[in-house]
Amino acid sequence: MTNWRRFWLCLVLALPMLAEMTLMLWHVMLPFSREYSLIATTLIMLIAAKPYIVSAWAAFKRHLANMNTLVAVGTSITYLYSVFAYFTGRAVYFESAAFVLIFVLLGDAMEEKMHANAEAALSKLLDLQAKEAEVKRNGEFIKIPLAEVVPGDMIKVRPGEKVPVDGKVLEGQSTINEAMVTGESMPVKKQPGDSVIGATVNGAGMLLMEAEKVGKDTMLSQIMDVVKKAQNSRAPIQKLTDQISNYFVPIVLILSIATFTVWYLISSDPVQAMLFAVSVVVIACPCALGLATPTALLVGSSRSARLGVLIKDGEVLEKAAKVDALVFDKTGTLTEGHPQVVNQVGDSDALLLAASLEASSEHPLASAIVDQAQKAKLSLLPVANFAAVEGQGVKGLIDGQEVRVGKDEFAGNRIFAKQGEALAKEAKTVVYVQKAGETIGLLALQDPPKAEAKSVIQQLKERKIKTVMLTGDNSAVANAIGQALGLDQVIAGVLPQEKAEVIEELKKTGTVAFAGDGINDAPALATADIGIAMGTGTDVAKEAGGIVLVKNDLKGVLRALDVAKKTFQRIKLNLFWALIYNLIGIPIAAGVLVGVGISLSPELAGLAMALSSVSVVTSSLMLNWVKIAGQAS
Amino acid sequence: MLMKILVVAIALALTALTCWWFFGNFDKKQAHAEIINGQQEGRVVVKGGYEPEVLYLKQGVPAEITFDMEDQTACLSRVVFPDLGVDQDLTLAKESKIVIPTDKKGEIDYACGMNMFHGKVIVQ
Numbered sequence: 036m037t038n039w040r041r042f043w044l045c046l047v048l049a050l051p052m053l054a055e056m057t058l059m060l061w062h063v064m065l066p067f068s069r070e071y072s073l074i075a076t077t078l079i080m081l082i083a084a085k086p087y088i089v090s091a092w093a094a095f096k097r098h099l100a101n102m103n104t105l106v107a108v109g110t111s112i113t114y115l116y117s118v119f120a121y122f123t124g125r126a127v128y129f130e131s132a133a134f135v136l137i138f139v140l141l142g143d144a145m146e147e148k149m150h151a152n153a154e155a156a157l158s159k160l161l162d163l164q165a166k167e168a169e170v171k172r173n174g175e176f177i178k179i180p181l182a183e184v185v186p187g188d189m190i191k192v193r194p195g196e197k198v199p200v201d202g203k204v205l206e207g208q209s210t211i212n213e214a215m216v217t218g219e220s221m222p223v224k225k226q227p228g229d230s231v232i233g234a235t236v237n238g239a240g241m242l243l244m245e246a247e248k249v250g251k252d253t254m255l256s257q258i259m260d261v262v263k264k265a266q267n268s269r270a271p272i273q274k275l276t277d278q279i280s281n282y283f284v285p286i287v288l289i290l291s292i293a294t295f296t297v298w299y300l301i302s303s304d305p306v307q308a309m310l311f312a313v314s315v316v317v318i319a320c321p322c323a324l325g326l327a328t329p330t331a332l333l334v335g336s337s338r339s340a341r342l343g344v345l346i347k348d349g350e351v352l353e354k355a356a357k358v359d360a361l362v363f364d365k366t367g368t369l370t371e372g373h374p375q376v377v378n379q380v381g382d383s384d385a386l387l388l389a390a391s392l393e394a395s396s397e398h399p400l401a402s403a404i405v406d407q408a409q410k411a412k413l414s415l416l417p418v419a420n421f422a423a424v425e426g427q428g429v430k431g432l433i434d435g436q437e438v439r440v441g442k443d444e445f446a447g448n449r450i451f452a453k454q455g456e457a458l459a460k461e462a463k464t465v466v467y468v469q470k471a472g473e474t475i476g477l478l479a480l481q482d483p484p485k486a487e488a489k490s491v492i493q494q495l496k497e498r499k500i501k502t503v504m505l506t507g508d509n510s511a512v513a514n515a516i517g518q519a520l521g522l523d524q525v526i527a528g529v530l531p532q533e534k535a536e537v538i539e540e541l542k543k544t545g546t547v548a549f550a551g552d553g554i555n556d557a558p559a560l561a562t563a564d565i566g567i568a569m570g571t572g573t574d575v576a577k578e579a580g581g582i583v584l585v586k587n588d589l590k591g592v593l594r595a596l597d598v599a600k601k602t603f604q605r606i607k608l609n610l611f612w613a614l615i616y617n618l619i620g621i622p623i624a625a626g627v628l629v630g631v632g633i634s635l636s637p638e639l640a641g642l643a644m645a646l647s648s649v650s651v652v653t654s655s656l657m658l659n660w661v662k663i664a665g666q667a668s
Numbered sequence: 669m670l671m672k673i674l675v676v677a678i679a680l681a682l683t684a685l686t687c688w689w690f691f692g693n694f695d696k697k698q699a700h701a702e703i704i705n706g707q708q709e710g711r712v713v714v715k716g717g718y719e720p721e722v723l724y725l726k727q728g729v730p731a732e733i734t735f736d737m738e739d740q741t742a743c744l745s746r747v748v749f750p751d752l753g754v755d756q757d758l759t760l761a762k763e764s765k766i767v768i769p770t771d772k773k774g775e776i777d778y779a780c781g782m783n784m785f786h787g788k789v790i791v792q
Contacts (some may be wrong), residue, residue: 036742038742086739086740086741088717089715089716089739089740090715090739090740090741090743090744091716092716093715093716093717093739094716094717094785095689096716096718096719097697097716097719097721098689098690098692098694098719099690099716099785100690100784101743101784101785102741102743102745102784103716103741104759143741143742144742146742147742147745150781169777260753263753263755264753266753267748267749267750267752267753267754267755268750268751268753268756269750276783277783280783280784283692284690285686285687285690285691287778288686289686289687292679292682292683292686293679293683295675295679296675296676299672299675300672300675300676303672321782321784322782325781325782325783326782327786329748329781329782329783544717604685
């Protein structure tokens with residue numbers, strides 16, 4: 036029988052007793068009420084108390100005691116005394132035993148239900164998957180169940196359909212809504228060569244894709260695994276409850292014995308003393324303490340997963356809640372990771388001419404110039420007699436005129452020199468464009484900071500977190516970016532293998548988080564108190580670092596810190612509430628406040644106990660609605 | 669008066685008994701998993717705790733533990749292995765099987781959902 040069924044059955048059995056208690060207020064007595072409560076409570080004891088008593092006895096034999104012990108002891112004493120009282124013509128307290136059990140059952144049933152709700156958030160992720168895929172087999176596209184898709188399959192994704200597995204676009208163009216996996220709310224453009232993630236939703240275009248990862252290897256499955264592990268992991272703060280839980284129940288039993296003794300000595304009324312002692316046993320709630328951390332972790336980690344932030348375990352979460360300094364890798368983390376044309380000075384033809392020449396060059400900066408021309412939708416011109424001049428630039432004939440693109444001394448002149456120098460001071464690479472012996476303009480290139488970088492740094496500062504940039508680049512470039520973004524400290528010229536040492540040094544001053552590329556920066560990620568791997572691929576589980584951002588977006592860093600902080604605050608709040616509840620509830624139940632007219636009957640104590648564990652779970656569920664950076668709720 | 673003295677005496681005795689029974693040093697039940705056809709089969713009965721509390725497994729032999737659910741209370745309804753990322757609802761079936769990795773030596777702790785009852789698997 037489920038706890039819900041037990042609860043309803045017992046409630047129905049107890050209703051006449053409830054009516055009796057209410058009518059007593061008007062001094063109305065129901066006939067045979069003593070007989071009914073004996074029979075009904077005996078049935079309730081068999082239905083509801085038996086499992087607790089059986090479990091408590093089995094635990095007792097093993098020198099253990101828990102919640103079940105308290106319920107079993109409290110209700111058995113009340114019931115057995117009432118049976119004795121019934122046959123000796125004394126006042127009976129059957130309703131106390133009955134209602135304590137009903138409330139305990141209600142608490143258990145509600146808590147189970149809410150636990151299931153919190154877990155459901157995770158399984159919702161799995162529901163996102165497509166059920167079947169349209170795969171090319173023997174030259175024809177046929178629909179097959181998702182489980183039969185293998186890597187290498189060619190899959191057709193129609194407009195509005197879900198991408199079935201992880202893979203690469205072969206043909207077609209479309210936008211894809213990746214919000215469910217990356218937390219990014221804007222649809223992402225996809226064209227041949229781009230990777231797509233299973234369970235994301237295709238927009239208006241038709242796509243032909245190649246399956247690369249299926250089943251357990253897909254990003255979604257990996258996310259599920261990481262989140263599940265995190266939810267069941269333990270946070271260091273739980274050591275506190277571990278220690279308390281070992282002593283809690285035996286101490287409550289001792290307090291109850293003491294309560295009985297003291298009340299008996301004061302009042303000489305064993306029945307009154309027994310009711311106080313039973314209230315103490317019943318109100319104590321070790322459950323609330325035990326539930327405080329796991330339920331918050333459960334809700335916090337699935338909330339963050341939906342935001343594209345994977346926190347690997349409770350320990351990481353607890354540390355991330357107290358970060359003092361955040362160290363960023365530069366290239367690819369704070370910046371886009373590849374140079375772009377950021378300034379253009381002079382004749383507007385300069386870009387077209389430069390791009391036409393550079394299209395034949397293999398220099399890393401060349402592709403940035405060509406990309407820029409393509410973005411501006413310029414059609415490149417034919418070039419004759421192309422030549423690369425080592426260390427200087429490139430030259431060639433366009434429309435019969437010599438065009439040079441390169442350094443100051445190769446293609447520059449005095450008119451643009453001043454502007455060029457100013458741009459160079461900002462750590463940009465300046466390229467001059469010369470046509471028929473005359474300099475017509477210049478282009479400045481830089482690996483630009485990400486669009487969101489400045490506001491993220493600003494918000495970190497508002498959170499009183501020190502921001503540091505760690506890079507292998509030279510200090511001129513590093514400082515220029517550092518200044519533009521407003522970083523607190525720039526550490527430049529650091530070799531990859533030295534990064535971990537620098538982090539070690541920084542750790543002496545506080546808790547250090549490092550955000551960087553999951554593969555190249557693995558040692559630094561592992562050394563930092565909290566490693567934040569910026570998403571680079573679909574292998575989220577393999578990424579080093581305790582936190583993985585599914586999307587390479589700096590706002591994820593803020594979200595990660597926010598989720599960690601809010602979850603940890605919630606854990607502390609839950610623990611505080613659970614402790615305070617017991618610390619206040621037990622003395623009241625023991626009758627300490629009888630002098631001022633406050634006392635609790637066993638059934639009210641039972642209700643309080645049930646509500647306390649339900650309130651802790653509710654508090655954890657509230658994490659689903661707290662404000663996280665860049666996300667209203 | 670005599671009655672009051674008697675009550676105090678009984679209360680003190682009960683307190684002492686409670687302390688001894690719950691805080692005293694008692695041995696935990698231990699057992700070794702059986703190896704059948706190259707597969708280790710452990711069995712843990714869930715009833716007011718875990719029986720045995722400590723289960724020994726042999727390193728390198730694939731292992732599975734069967735949790736036999738004999739408890740009807742919410743307390744023991746789930747078993748959680750924090751290190752393995754396992755949180756199993758034991759109320760779904762009378763017996764639930766959990767695969768334990770035995771590639772490394774060491775202790776794997778588990779507990780009920782509220783972390784009140786503890787059990788341990790030792791791979792050696």
